[in-house]
Amino acid sequence: MKNILKVSDIQNLMNKDVNSAFLQKYTAELWLVLMTILWGGTFVIIKNSLNYSSPMMFIGIRFSVAFLCLLPFLYFKRKIIKKGAVISGALLGLLMFFSFSTQTSGLKYTSATKSAFLTGSCVVIVPFVQTFIEKRFPTKGSIIGIIFVFAGIVFLSSGGSSLINIFIELGNNFNFGDFLTIISALLFAFHIVYLDIVSSKHNYLVITASQIFICAVAGFIFSYFFNLLQIENTSLIFNSNLLAGIIYTAIFATVITTTVQTKFQKEVTPSKAGIIYSFEPIFAALFAYFLLNEKMTNFGIIGCTLIFSGLIISEIFDSLFANGYNKKKS
Numbered sequence: 369m370k371n372i373l374k375v376s377d378i379q380n381l382m383n384k385d386v387n388s389a390f391l392q393k394y395t396a397e398l399w400l401v402l403m404t405i406l407w408g409g410t411f412v413i414i415k416n417s418l419n420y421s422s423p424m425m426f427i428g429i430r431f432s433v434a435f436l437c438l439l440p441f442l443y444f445k446r447k448i449i450k451k452g453a454v455i456s457g458a459l460l461g462l463l464m465f466f467s468f469s470t471q472t473s474g475l476k477y478t479s480a481t482k483s484a485f486l487t488g489s490c491v492v493i494v495p496f497v498q499t500f501i502e503k504r505f506p507t508k509g510s511i512i513g514i515i516f517v518f519a520g521i522v523f524l525s526s527g528g529s530s531l532i533n534i535f536i537e538l539g540n541n542f543n544f545g546d547f548l549t550i551i552s553a554l555l556f557a558f559h560i561v562y563l564d565i566v567s568s569k570h571n572y573l574v575i576t577a578s579q580i581f582i583c584a585v586a587g588f589i590f591s592y593f594f595n596l597l598q599i600e601n602t603s604l605i606f607n608s609n610l611l612a613g614i615i616y617t618a619i620f621a622t623v624i625t626t627t628v629q630t631k632f633q634k635e636v637t638p639s640k641a642g643i644i645y646s647f648e649p650i651f652a653a654l655f656a657y658f659l660l661n662e663k664m665t666n667f668g669i670i671g672c673t674l675i676f677s678g679l680i681i682s683e684i685f686d687s688l689f690a691n692g693y694n695k696k697k698s
Contacts, residue, residue: 408651457578509685
């Protein structure tokens, strides 16, 4: 008996083809979103871990554990280790260390709301850094999308009864933690752009391991000298809470996320990557809601809507009017 092709079979085949095409086209974006979810969880985890460890010591331990996790992979891939990749990874590692260290230290002095808003500002800094370093200008869609994202972050970060409260707070209560967080946002922007430049030239595993190793060493070095100069008292109370924080931040929020970022960010434009990374405060708010029972305000809901709108606008403009970035004519 001959097989009869049913309409339902055709529909199933079409759905599979559509799903396969979608996953193939947006693989990099989906991985970056997953990475951003893991990043979002670090706000709650690190905030809790700082009750048992000083910032620099925590960074040193976090990245040391992460590097140890990568050692077996490096051993089997030792033939691909090149000097250029190690040097590039080391430079990226310095940027990553100062980014994380200033952000982590800033959380000791400023509120989570202000930290989320100021850290999110790296999204709007990326195009300016890109222009400064690569002489490449973002498309109109990316610029409009970034404006929406920035506005969304403002709404999402507003914890008061009116939007103006957050501006009054940021203006009148500017402290050392705010300053450190702004520096962190600037360094994160440079890291995103520099990673976009070097990741396509070298093996992502070598770059990832080099970054993490530098962060680990720098964390312990700064912890020692900060304690020596009485800038920061080195403290470590090892318990289950700290262990959970180290495991999450070292494996999930460092090894996995750094590998994903190094491997897949090169497949999207830096501004689009910056927009995806802007989801971090959204996921952080969700983690805080479920784990700390923090409520999302009406402004938070508006902020989520604006950020999603920014993503959609960026996609529409990129597909209809310009593909990627317009390089400056020489």
